């Protein structure tokens with residue numbers, strides 16, 4: 001099946017007389033004929049469902065759909081993108097380990113890696129997405145367990161050279177974990193370029209309608225966990241009757257271990273109803289992504305032609321630093337355009353407040369056009385000097401292009417810029 005078809009049909013195939021649409025299994029638990037049956041599920045947890053803290057049929061239908069779209073062998077949904085990032089790391093790292101991440105990542109992930117993982121004893125070493133191979137290689141230590149990056153970084157919009165990062169990760173015997181939120185599998189399938197694990201905040205384009213927060217981890221099944229660096233995969237897990245994940249589950253060791261250990265213990269699993277809503281978003285993902293790309297390119301070109309705009313960042317523009325990587329890895333540059341308006345913060349605020357159609361909100365990748373001004377919103381605690389040091393221009397605006405008619409979006413921008 002192609003992506004358009006997978007979006008509609010993967011993950012749930014009703015049999016004779018069953019509901020056309022994946023049902024909402026609103027149940028915390030599952031019934032068995034005998035005590036012996038229940039016991040056998042504890043011995044072999046993939047045999048049946050036992051409890052909705054870590055598995056539920058509605059959620060599993062969505063997991064199968066996303067795994068299929070990404071070209072992975074399995075997936076596990078989480079109750080937020082943050083939970084997906086956290087668990088993708090905790091499944092392979094413990095206190096005393098380190099990871100390497102590009103610095104061009106989502107602010108919440110940066111804080112998770114730099115502050116919270118540090119408290120748990122896991123060090124994160126940051127590299128620049130554009131550093132040369134040698135600089136990135138030098139960041140590796142004997143205790144390094146993963147390399148992490150974003151396909152299209154939020155909000156920097158840098159496009160990662162996935163094959164290069166996969167090669168460096170594999171030379172060092174560790175997996176490449178990619179956050180594919182902004183691209184979605186419709187625009188890029190990182191596994192096909194060598195990524196081992198793919199994660200998403202499904203809150204963004206996958207849901208698309210600003211309805212519910214969620215995340216997902218997808219396992220390519222390609223990484224060799226038996227290379228000596230990952231004893232938790234190859235040695236008996238005393239918390240599960242001495243199971244050896246690579247031995248029992250082979251290629252699915254990572255994703256099954258994530259569910260059996262981390263989801264069991266942390267329980268950040270989505271509700272069936274949330275998964276049902278996410279599935280509605282996924283059904284139109286392929287169609288929506290095409291239109292987001294088309295609308296955003298038009299908006300980016302319009303901004304580029306305005307003398308009130310100092311800089312436009314959009315990897316779909318030939319003038320953009322990420323253009324070559326975008327051409328290689330992406331089927332489209334997605335829906336987010338960053339601009340630096342002339343006249344700094346004052347003009348940025350004036351422009352934002354003059355918009356009538358685009359809404360001012362702390363969100364991105366919604367079906368409706370929305371804008372965010374980091375200097376006065378998400379990063380408002382920083383002084384002008386600190387903003388510059390953090391790479392955030394006071395005039396920077398993140399413009400998330402929606403699916404309204406493009407002429408209405410452009411007219412709104414036009415009238416708002418006229419006020420600046």
Ligand SMILES: *Cc1c(COP(=O)(O)O)cnc(C)c1O
Nearest residue numbers: 080081082106154181201203214
């Ligand atoms: C929003 C976002 C996250 C965090 O996801 P939540 O669903 O908000 O927890 C992680 N990565 C990227 C790229 C994001 O945009």
